[in-house]
Amino acid sequence: MVSIEGGGGQNQQKLNMYAAGCSIVASMISIIFGYDTGVMSGAMIFIKDELKIHDTEVEILAGILNICALFGSLLAGRTSDYIGRRYTIFAACIIFMLGSILMGYAPNYGVLMTGRCTAGIGVGFALMIAPVYSAEVSSPSYRGFLTSLPELGISIGVLLGYISNVAFGGLSLKLGWRIMLGIAAIPSLALAFGILKMPESPRWLVMQGRLGEAKKILSRVSNSEEEAETRLRDIKEVAGIDVNCNDDFVKPDPLKKTHGEGVWKELIIRPTPAVRWILIAAVGIHFFEHAVGIEAVILYSPRIFKKAGIVGKEKLLRASVGVGLTKFVFVFISTFLVDRVGRRRLLLVSTAGIIAALAVLGACLTIVEHHHGGQLVWALSLCIISTYTFVAFFNIGLAPVTWVYSSEIFPLKLRAQGYSIGVAVNRLMNATISMSFISLYEAITIGGAFFLFAGIAVLAWFFFYFLFPETKGRSLEDIEELFSKGISGRAEAVKSDM
Numbered sequence: 443m444v445s446i447e448g449g450g451g452q453n454q455q456k457l458n459m460y461a462a463g464c465s466i467v468a469s470m471i472s473i474i475f476g477y478d479t480g481v482m483s484g485a486m487i488f489i490k491d492e493l494k495i496h497d498t499e500v501e502i503l504a505g506i507l508n509i510c511a512l513f514g515s516l517l518a519g520r521t522s523d524y525i526g527r528r529y530t531i532f533a534a535c536i537i538f539m540l541g542s543i544l545m546g547y548a549p550n551y552g553v554l555m556t557g558r559c560t561a562g563i564g565v566g567f568a569l570m571i572a573p574v575y576s577a578e579v580s581s582p583s584y585r586g587f588l589t590s591l592p593e594l595g596i597s598i599g600v601l602l603g604y605i606s607n608v609a610f611g612g613l614s615l616k617l618g619w620r621i622m623l624g625i626a627a628i629p630s631l632a633l634a635f636g637i638l639k640m641p642e643s644p645r646w647l648v649m650q651g652r653l654g655e656a657k658k659i660l661s662r663v664s665n666s667e668e669e670a671e672t673r674l675r676d677i678k679e680v681a682g683i684d685v686n687c688n689d690d691f692v693k694p695d696p697l698k699k700t701h702g703e704g705v706w707k708e709l710i711i712r713p714t715p716a717v718r719w720i721l722i723a724a725v726g727i728h729f730f731e732h733a734v735g736i737e738a739v740i741l742y743s744p745r746i747f748k749k750a751g752i753v754g755k756e757k758l759l760r761a762s763v764g765v766g767l768t769k770f771v772f773v774f775i776s777t778f779l780v781d782r783v784g785r786r787r788l789l790l791v792s793t794a795g796i797i798a799a800l801a802v803l804g805a806c807l808t809i810v811e812h813h814h815g816g817q818l819v820w821a822l823s824l825c826i827i828s829t830y831t832f833v834a835f836f837n838i839g840l841a842p843v844t845w846v847y848s849s850e851i852f853p854l855k856l857r858a859q860g861y862s863i864g865v866a867v868n869r870l871m872n873a874t875i876s877m878s879f880i881s882l883y884e885a886i887t888i889g890g891a892f893f894l895f896a897g898i899a900v901l902a903w904f905f906f907y908f909l910f911p912e913t914k915g916r917s918l919e920d921i922e923e924l925f926s927k928g929i930s931g932r933a934e935a936v937k938s939d940m
Contacts, residue, residue, distance in 0.1 A: 480599060
């Protein structure tokens, strides 16, 4: 039996504007992270020139943010269970602001790395908490849309970062890259104060026994009192609270862990079959999101385009803006598709497109690299087109679905820390690609690197096909039951989705 969280018939199908507003504000931290990723792509060109660093140091600078984000995401899981989702987002803003200030000041490579590490911890917090918060305030009808907003925020930020490269690239070498990196502190501070005006997650409040506060918030993020009551009843049932209890506050059972204690044992040491499958799915999708090589394009697009035959810093930066624009456009489109088309179908179509685009890009770069005559205009054009196509297919499916899917499949008690494991794997893979891409293409050629990514994408497609049931339209409290059905649950989900 599939339950739809909340009643109210057609009323539930409407997008609740208050819930949407909460998700938008929470997702704005992702814009700041995306900006830092995009702006570093061009800033590294100027940093290398001024600080006289070599390629290995460039790789470390690019990837260290994600190494630190790995630890930040793991810390954020327990933090959000203890202090709440809202204050965890606030902490992310403050930490990222401090990192941006350090990077903008950076008189040398050491201070720059310190700032990047500090910002990385903030990134880990942000990536873990924004989708979880959005998932917990939204209803099933629009959960995919609202939970994909952080990915849209990242895309907006990446595009703004690329534009910042072009806008500030004309300043003096000493000033330009420091403004690019340091200016992110301003929106971080503004957002920190904005976050304090948001409500807490009603699901977290129920876990703390604060039923009265949760009921008030659910009334605001639901389209009817009937829907709010149904959602509250479902959450109380999962939290182990009597569904008929109408008290404003219930003292949590000391035997029940309400601040995240003991979760690691239930996730890793002695998980149920359903939780084991959920963890494999979450870790797997976060692994493949970056294993297909998207970070190589986002961070090193100027180098890729240079290898393809584009010359001149200004032309390289302008070509990179196209990457950011493509990313934004297709993530924007995907936000409207994820609840209509479904997570599973978007994943499979997206991954198939990624395979084709990477194969063409690898072939064209190999041809250009082995051509010793004049410029091959057709190969250069195909390199640019296939790069943009790769970014398009990635952002229409794999990018947003990774965050939507993994934020909704964990049971309530395990959600924050289970999701943080997925984010940690995500950051680890991001860092691995960021810190090894230059060395990789020097070892097996740049075309060979993208052929390798294409092969990994093939494995990803089969992984998604056999292990991922559809979760569209299901309540968060219902999804664990879906995973407990094993492969038969996938088959049933596919049948119902057709």
